[in-house]
Amino acid sequence: MMKLVRLIGSLILLPLYWFSYFVPRNPKLWVFGSWFGKRYSDSSRYVYEYVNKHEKDIRAIWLTRDPNITKHLRSQGYEAYHVSSLKGYWYTCRAGAALFTVNITDINTLGASKLLKFQLWHGIPLKKVVYDDVYHLPEQHGSFIRQKLLKLKKLLLPFKDVYGKWDLVASTSPAVSTIFRSAFRLSEEYIPITGSPRGDIILDSSTSKPSIIQDILTDGEGGITKRIAYFPTHRIHTEELSRFINSLETSGVPEFLEDQQAVLYIKLHYYNLEQHNHAIRPKRIVLLQEHEVPDINYLLPWIDILITDYSSVFYDYLLLKRPIIFTPYDLSEYLTHDRELYGNYEQLTPGPKCGTWEEVLTELTKLFSGQDIFFQQRKAMLEQYHTYSDTQNSKRVTQKLRSLLK
Missing domain, CATH: 3.40.50.12580 (CDP-glycerol glycerophosphotransferase, C-terminal domain)
Structure with a gap:
């Protein structure tokens, strides 16, 4: 019963997703999120703070499900909104780019139809992740009919596809790029070696x-x-x-x-x-x-x-x-x-x-x-x-985004 209720709710929200497709995007507006919108941490946080400090022409907005994070960031002079608020939706619709740590639920999924999605990820994988993780990927389990239904759901409700299709995935070296090509099903040109913004914090x-x-x-x-x-x-x-x-x-x-x-x-x-x-x-x-x-x-x-x-x-x-x-x-x-x-x-x-x-x-x-x-x-x-052992990874991520949003 609950699955049916959620399905009906998703169908009601679907027009909002397609509406976002027609909203003009602003290349100087970027939205950020981390860990399903629940935390203010990790690589998207570090790039967010870097942009606020060094890239004054970029409007950086943090999206979260935690009102305490919103309050904290605003007290620091940063711009932040609840993921599911009207502004959270609208600014995702208007954004030229979004930066993530885990998956699409880091931000407002309904407004993310055609913005540039940059996956920063949360570490160099030792464990198999995303499409390589056969234990936890839903498409790898269940009957043939169930697998087909899941694919149909992704087609009809693209904002429910949490892994989605990333435009870019940040890598730390050619060896890591090889892993990410498999995990995210992307070719090498979409996996720039920028270094992980985590390294900036660790080495600073x-x-x-x-x-x-x-x-x-x-x-x-x-x-x-x-x-x-x-x-x-x-x-x-x-x-x-x-x-x-x-x-x-x-x-x-x-x-x-x-x-x-x-x-x-x-x-x-x-x-x-x-x-x-x-x-x-x-x-x-x-x-x-x-x-x-x-x-x-x-x-x-x-x-x-x-x-x-x-x-x-x-x-x-x-x-x-x-x-x-x-x-x-x-x-x-x-x-x-x-x-x-x-x-x-x-x-x-x-x-x-x-x-x-x-x-x-x-x-x-x-x-x-x-x-x-x-x-x-x-x-x-x-x-x-680690191709880079410096504190310039957030800068390289930002430069890569700028080069694609001209």
Whole structure:
């Protein structure tokens, strides 16, 4: 019944989509959105702020579903509207370009009939994404009739096609372009190597220290010599992740952190925050909340050692040329139930592989004593996956858009 109601609602809204096709576009008006319109973060945010600061002739508008984000941006002197508001729709109709982090629902889908769509994406994929992700792509599942109905729905209701057809997808290197050609079904000419705007934040020496870093363990409480971060990727089933994190307390890691005057920050993917049952107590192990660090790219420059599993965060962290430890404790299960990868995990990950926190402790001990045997492998991967290691990626994205909107 609910599906029928949604279908009727979509048919009622369809004229608004076709109306947007006839609205004149303004090449100097760009709209931005991120993470289904729910967050103010990631590459579209960085380009939005760059344009506001450096490209004064461009009218940059942020679209969101969160009124708190709208209020915050307006207080900063930026222009922002609710995605589904009349202005959100109208300015999407008028925009010459839109910049995304995830998919078309980052902005107002009804007004997006013929604007130039620039997909900035949210990282270099280790896991298969979009059309390569056979586990989650609806067209890959169900009966023959269901698959045909889904294709018919996309044809009749193009604003419901969340992946859509991108005009441009930003890449960081030829190796990444090869992945994106397959994932987005685009030819190379539509995948410019601009670098990821994430890199601008990670490498910018003026990036301010997040308040959570400043507030925890001040000098009066012993100080901090090293900051370690554990950033796992999201999962469908989180039981093993919870057990892995909860095993920290008896692993010897808390004592090691105390001896070394180090701290371990844990930040779960925001998809899994409410599903995790944690019992973290040691003061030098800090479970970060979403409101404390809504965007980890501002945190990465302050991290000395990264621990992760299948998250693409390690590709971004390569820019900093610092050690990475991998924890594929549930690799077989992950590959079976969550995602396939773009290659062999062992070959794609430039660091030691640990199945327990005791093994992580062994690798941390080596790193603290100066043994970093994966330095050259990380350097090689940095060169392979990042053509640029500067802070000009947002500028290159902007220049590419300008060249197409003349």
